[in-house]
Amino acid sequence: MKLSSYIQKSVREGTQVSKFNTLAAALLGAPAHFFFYFTFKYGFHLPYENFTLRLIATLLCLSVLFKDRFPEFINRNFPWFWHAFLIFVLPFIFTVNLVMNNFHELWLYWEIFMLFVLISFVPNWLMFLIDFFIGVAGAILFYFLSVPHVELHPTFNIPLYAIVITFTIVAGIGFSYSNKRGIMALERNNALQALAGGIAHEMRNPLGQIRYNFDAIQQELPFYTPESEFSSIPVSGVERIYQRVAQGQMAVNRGIQVIEMILEEVKDSASSKSTFSFYSISAVTRKALDEYSYESEEERQKVHFQDGADFMFRGAENMFIFVLFNLILNALYFLRSFPGGRIDIRMQPGESLNRLYVRDNGPGVSSENLGKLFDPFFTSGRKGGTGLGLAFCKRVMRSFGGDIICNSVHGEFTEFVLSFPVLAESEIADYEALLYTESRLSLSGKRFLLADDNPEILAMIRRYLHPLGVDIDEAFTGSEVMEMIESERYDLLLVDLNLPVLDAFELAYRIRGSGKHLPVVAYTAEPSYILLGRAEKSGIQGLLSLPIALADFLHLVTASIKENPAILQGSLGGKTLLVVDDSAVNRMIIRNILQKFRLTIVEAVNGQEAMETLENHHCDLMLMDLQMPVLDGLETAKRIRSGQWEYRNIPIIGMSGNSDPETVQQAMLSGMNDYLLKPLDNRLLLKKVVALI
Template identity: 35%
Template structure:
């Protein structure tokens, strides 16, 4: 059994990169088998009538051709069937019919053709196994089924030819695979070289930041209380922390962009924002990781005619960093960046580039005379500029200068007005009727800020110092405060500290947005440390200011909601990763949240651990594990009879390509987290998983749920409001039967495979459960509804209707328990 599992696994991995190969082979079989059968009628002696075998082979090809239509319970066995079908359709069928027909040249040709297709369709080890299995099976069935079996000697005599063909084909395929492997290794070497080369800049910057930390830290002593920072050193530390954080961010962006280039993934235009060319270029010059002050002095910026363009800021900064870095690679070169009406030029007075080289500069993995360079940066620059709707060109005079010219489409006044109108509508929806406070000591800035905020529909008050702001906050409830950091007497940081400390009458969760002229990177570090909700730089145009306030308000509301969300404490999670360090780190963080963590380092242990667990609220699976990988493990879990087979599965992977995402979804995984990730992101994913904390691996033995389960299943705040306004009785009388009817409609339409009726019933169930305060049922119903509507496919989770029914039963009990005190009070 282990040998069979290994062979099927090798076959699956062989077709993983090009899954269409099996479909193409199945298409050929569907056409060839009936055509070859018809050809027998052109012969005077048709021979053995093999139509039942050919019909079976065609049905087997149909199975391979349409795996998406397999029942969900059988999909995990697809690769086993895909491994067995070629054995039946090729060596077995052709050898068996050849023996029944008494051999001959045609039989030998058919056998050679079968062997040829097997060589093409699988790896070398499976090739020998499949051919041997097919031949042995054919001879065995022939000998057992034929009343007078005879071994055709002319056919047997030509078997050495078959052996020569198999050996030659094997050697030929080995040579092709070896050549392909060499090309892959060369591509990987170029990719690794590109990542290493592009990472050198952010890592150098990070190293310099660490060295600066060491210079600023006080001289160590065992008397801890005497270790004090010198005046001004604390601010210096913040500056270097900001630089280090930027370096880490740039490094991660380099990796992500390089992988996007390799996978040919386009930039998502939804993330594009309106940028001011001069301001963005100034940020690039400021944030670039220079080796020293001399290096910095070699770069200058001149803005002749500023303009707006639409782009992804991170990707554009990468383009600028790449051009600056390439120019500074030549010692003593002066670099000038010129911004002028739709164009940005990066000029240098270096050695120049030969004309024949310029034509190849933007090709992937091409580098011009730069040690350790791979040229992937310029290829990505060209791709990024194309995604922005612009272009990048190079002109150079050898021995004198080089100029890279970025051409970008301008954002017109009409587009700017449309964007402002959209932002005004969003801000009105968010702030209409709310009250804002602007704290700014500069009267002119206060006036302009208040003028920019006047169109939001909010009441805007103002004051000029921290003490006055505290007094106003204590007298009146405010929803957001726009706070200058450099105030007289009490600065913005001190005022924030007083607010968060819970001053009498002041909401400690008040949304605070810093409004300052400090460098953005440093100010963001400081304001985040001070627990402010957002930052916007001075001066700021109206659209940018409104966007910053909207983002901060939404972040603040999300943070408050997260604090009110059910805790993960008491949950049970299975964590599987073959990397012991990652397991240890993630497990420790989860246990700090009160989560019970069971660990495994491969897929087989995952299955055995799950079989012994009393409950499992979520499964975290690394995709790349030895033996049974994460994809196989997820499929095995979903197809098993384990009590926790419906537990949500979160994939942990370093690969974010669409094929990996698609395969993970097909295997029944609920979500995916790309490494490296931080714990906040993982915890957010766990909170968002549809069944996390809602469906248990085993049903509770009692008919009544505990208080913790009730909180997880129900939206208590919504139900408290229903109770307060006196509609809880109506909810129990009308909503619960309606939910039961909708569940019956969902089950009936799912059984009839009626996607339209099922999506309509699920849509009603999503709305009804949400209104009834059944938050866990609402999340699961939405999870089932969305893929059905958006992609036209049934939910990947096995027995999803059963999961809905089970969760609805628990929800009914929870609602009954919740309403019981009200009914008792009435009696």
């Protein structure tokens, strides 16, 4: 583990503040300091006692009882207040009394007692030593600044006492660590028991949506008998089928996200910053609101997005969308009993931090629970959830370099504030320059046809395309598009989905029917995922939602050019792909995706069979599952790479349902060239196959 990571881990472990600790500090510390002042000064007649220091310590001990009533700034940073409090009331005051009483025997004993108490409150050895040495250093400084100056004449055996102190610290840390591990094991066991039920609960929602949509599709289909002659399904019925399929696909994706979220939290692993990119907060927020699975139109109408001044953030889109999903899910749950309930989402750019506010006028959060909302496995009122959501949201936002806090007044409102560091203009400019550099290689010199009757959108698209060096023609209706395609050659059609005369669906269908291989990318103000299935069926390569984000635009346009069926069939035609998986369903899915590009598909059910197949067939690429009977994918890859056979250099793409870095690293170390996560993303599968074949 890197030193910086270990220090961060130590700070995290050493700043955990439980309600029991604050209660113990208040009820034991406050009377103890007050009582011992009078006992030592008037009972034992020790030469030094300081009423002011004892009074401050007593008040500090009592103050932690009112933690939930602290100002918002202090409450947000309470762990640091807690450490300052411990440093003052334990090592500082105890060491001051030890030194100022000329190392009196009684205070030598109390110093050892103080060490055990401090260790019990600070369960990390590094944070304990930091707190201890800061307190001792402060006491020594206090001694030198005190007037009159006390002359020190220690009579105790310093080396012998130093041995006792050292052993006390080591033993205390050992006992604290053992106790912490036992408590953690118990908590982990309880948490995992709750997690089993939590997973079942969280997965019921997307699985229920899938079942509902399949039932709805079945209702749209006509009654079947072997003698039936089917009439056409009404247009409205076809549209409903497309919508149900899209919603079912989105439910599957949401279920996968829930699983990923739970695995991330259980493993206590942070999002990898190497995969972070730049996003428009407005565009991603709109996407999240469009894709959220509302239970009714009434529920959808409760969510209001004030699209104000936009800003960019650096992070992971899926993780941020999940954060919003979680906040909306919680708010809607508590708004069920509020007829006038609403959720307001607004953006606020700032000088050092940009913010997104998610506020509801629901029941609010009690002051007792407000400070615990982001604790792992904590739930407040909502039954049946995992309790992982807000803790995971905190981890995601901090991995973005920002944070998430909650402001609430019980009975009035709850407001979550998501903060993002302001990105320098140079960072955004460098990112956009990199995007254009990557896209220019594929797009420079191409000829595009833009089709829209909205001049503002046409101007925006021209602005996006200008740095790429592409030639641009424009059309304003579907009939003009067809005329221009007949007379000119184009590399891409960019079109408004609802173009007059002939919309994008009809245009793509006619272009495909004419035998032309012209990629079509459409855009729409409607939620794109609802229309994506119908768009792909008609021949549209990609669909964008307005407002169009630059990164999404460039990625999709570039991919559509590269994935032009004519180009792909030319590059993949005649190649042979070996699919190795013990699941017949998985092999069928891959075969159906890739066969249309004139690839020859060969199959094997385990690694041993795959190696035998390679002995008898020339293959250009392997797609291989990691977990299989007889011989798994990792061992198969190692044997292929270590042997002297002709196929030892064949490109291998590993496949697995595990996304953790350890599994990916094992795949790479075994000799695989790339890695795919199951269930497979069609576009990503095609991209990786093209790159390696």
